[in-house]
Amino acid sequence: MIRALLIAAAIAIAPGAHAVEYLKGQAGSDGCVGAGSLTAWSAIAFAAGGDRAAAHAAARCLATRVPEIQNQTDRELYILGLVAGGVSPRGAGGHDLVAELERGRVGGYYRPGGTTNGAIFGILALRAAGRPVPAAVTTRLLRDQAPDGGFSFVPRGTEVDMTAAAIEALVAAGHRCSYRPIVRARRALARLRNRDGGFPIDPGGASNVQSTAWAVQAAAACGARDPAATAYLVRQQAPDGSIRYGTLPRLWPTAQAIPALFRRALPVR
Secondary structure, three states: OHHHHHHHHHHHHHHHHHHHHHHHHOOOOOOOOOOHHHHHHHHHHHHHOOOHHHHHHHHHHHHHOHHHOOOHHHHHHHHHHHHHOOOOOOOEOOEOHHHHHHHOEEOOEEOOOOOHHHHHHHHHHHHHOOOOOOHHHHHHHHHOOOOOOOOOOOOOOOOHHHHHHHHHHHHHOOOOOOOHHHHHHHHHHHHOOOOOOOEOOOOOOOOEHHHHHHHHHHHHHOOOOOHHHHHHHHHOEOOOOOEOOOOOOOHHHHHHHHHHHOOOOOOOO
């Protein structure tokens, strides 16, 4: 068993490094990798892959994109990207993004426009910034858990991405993986796995790269490996290092798959 785990880890690291090199090749001289949200995911990916210089360059670019923020979920993602790249979210582009996020909390949600996914990413952003998580947010998140143990963008639904992200958020908030809501969420996630080892976004759908990456990261948050899901990600890698997702542009799936290939859960610092 130990030998099998070591082999699985070795298989993942080489594709992960190859994916990082591909993503670096898509960055501009200013460190930007497309729009602000993609640059944020790229900063996280570079940091997860151990390339601090590329992560810092992406985060410095991200700081200039703060005016592009349109909602609290964007703000949460920017905080995660800035912290991953070693840039303070408290003075990015003349804004204190952490204070702005905290001022937007109404009960357990971050508004305007916040719901379950905003609570999940709010927890991750606050922990990335070293801030405590308000009890109201965790309480709201737990109330939003579906009867089958899953989570979704809205209360009491189940889909892979948010179930996995909620596991990461609850662990980041200080809960052990033996905590019953996390146990239930992990069981819900396991039931959604497809026969090819990957995960769909919604129950019964086809596997895709990003949902599978989220599932791998959720396992990593609990100190576990998912060789079948990792193997699915590796099978989607093109010779140039990019990660394929059907006919979609490859930057997004590559950036979001890299942390999983390195077994890094959010928040990445």
